[in-house]
Amino acid sequence: MIVCVCNAIREKDLRAAVRCGSEKPADVYARLGRKPKCGQCLSFAKDLISIKPASA
Numbered sequence: 001m002i003v004c005v006c007n008a009i010r011e012k013d014l015r016a017a018v019r020c021g022s023e024k025p026a027d028v029y030a031r032l033g034r035k036p037k038c039g040q041c042l043s044f045a046k047d048l049i050s051i052k053p054a055s056a
Contacts, residue, residue, distance in 0.1 A: 003041050003044050004036075005041075006040075007029070017032055022049065028048075
């Protein structure tokens, strides 16, 4: 599923960046070589980071 329309980032890509140790949404996007634009997806990225050990 696409979670960031502005950057065409898929959920699996965000999850992979979180598994690599990204601690903040900005780190997740930097790991993917992108920057948040409109910000609509940031809450989803924060949720993934907070549940990283359980389901990432």
